[in-house]
Amino acid sequence: MKLRHLEVFWAVMSTGSVSDAARLLHVSVPAVSRVLGHLEVQLGFPLFDRIKGRLYPTEESKRLFKSVDDIYGRIRDIDRLAQDLLQRRKGLLSIVASNSIGHELVPIALAKLRLRFPDLHVRFVLLGHEALRDCILEGHADLGISTLPMEHPQLTTRLIARSELMCICPWSHPLAQASAVSAQELAQHLNIGYVPKTPMAQRLASFFDQHGSALQTTIEVGTPHSACALVQAGAGVALVEQFSLQSWPRAAFRVIPLEGATPILADLIYLRGAPLSRPADVFVEYLTEVLDIRALIPNAPKLSMQMLLD
Structure with missing residues (x-):
């Protein structure tokens, strides 16, 4: 199986037709058909069922394509790396x-x-x-x-x-008067959490587990920046880290140190x-x-x- 065979097979599978594959490869339709036919002869089994002028991949073709697509993914990575190396020289x-x-x-x-x-x-x-x-x-x-x-x-x-974990809340919230907040105090008020398996969700789960407190939230977000926006809008209380707070220098919410959190x-x-x-x-x-x-x-x-x- 030569690289040209792989290239034509990948193009036909990716585009769904010989004509589209020819356009992708900038060659003629007969050239694609010829290479495809040669590949099938070399393999000893058909890659496509030909019905009324259209190609339908066989089961063998679908299994083969997974490996060929992986190879092309690596080739694209090599091409990107080569371009990056050229750009670095410049x-x-x-x-x-x-x-x-x-x-x-x-x-x-x-x-x-x-x-x-x-x-x-x-x-x-x-x-x-x-x-x-x-x-x-x-x-x-x-x-x-x-x-x-x-x-x-x-x-x-x-x-x-x-960076440290910090509690943020609207200035009108009861927690806003505190100089620091504990896990036990926070568990009663925290209503903005994070989508499971995100880094912040894992940090919060670990923090509350260490302090023996249960965490129950009614809003889940993907990032601390979304949590800041919700608190800014008055939607509740959240935990964020100082890195993210740097983007909110004029925030209209209270920032309170969190006791016992791992940096x-x-x-x-x-x-x-x-x-x-x-x-x-x-x-x-x-x-x-x-x-x-x-x-x-x-x-x-x-x-x-x-x-x-x-």
Whole structure:
């Protein structure tokens, strides 16, 4: 089975017809038919039932396509990687980040970087945990910032930031008068939670389990930013982390420290043995400065979050 056979078979299966496959491959219809027929002869069984001029994949064809599609997925990955390598030679910095730290803090550092390197091409994407890891491992990103632990033998991690869980509520809510809130107090009022299996849902479940309190919410959201928007609109009480609160400097809600919560740590992630480029190093310097100003670097003294927002 030659690569040309795979290419034609994949095109026919993907488009559903020989004519559409020919257009996709920029070749003639007879050329596609000829390669397809040769492939079937070589395999020793038909790949399609031909009924009234139309092709219908056989069961063997469907099973074969799963493997061929996987191969083409890898080929597309190689093509993207080659394009990325070419762009890096021309001056490309590709950064991926977790949603919470990426919404506000990373863009500030990137804006400063662009002033320093005006000709630099920057690619910045927010990703979930597994996608972020894979993007770095496959060479599509130079640097990642993750708020979830990431252990892999091919990756280097470096602690860069620390965030605390905070309670937010409308100023009219009874909790707004508290200087700090415990799990037991919060369990009576918390009505905004997170969709199951999201990082914040797991953090909240762990926090309330550790303190022996039951968590019951009536609203579920996907991100802390959605939770902030709901609290801003007066929909109730939520727990969010300080990284996300950086996007709400003029928020009309009360921010209250949470007692007994485990800090949320953010790491720089990059390929082991692959030194960072000069622009990447400068970006890390700028990001560290931003985090320092916001009192979000590791071992920074705890400040009142309300002081930061005022």
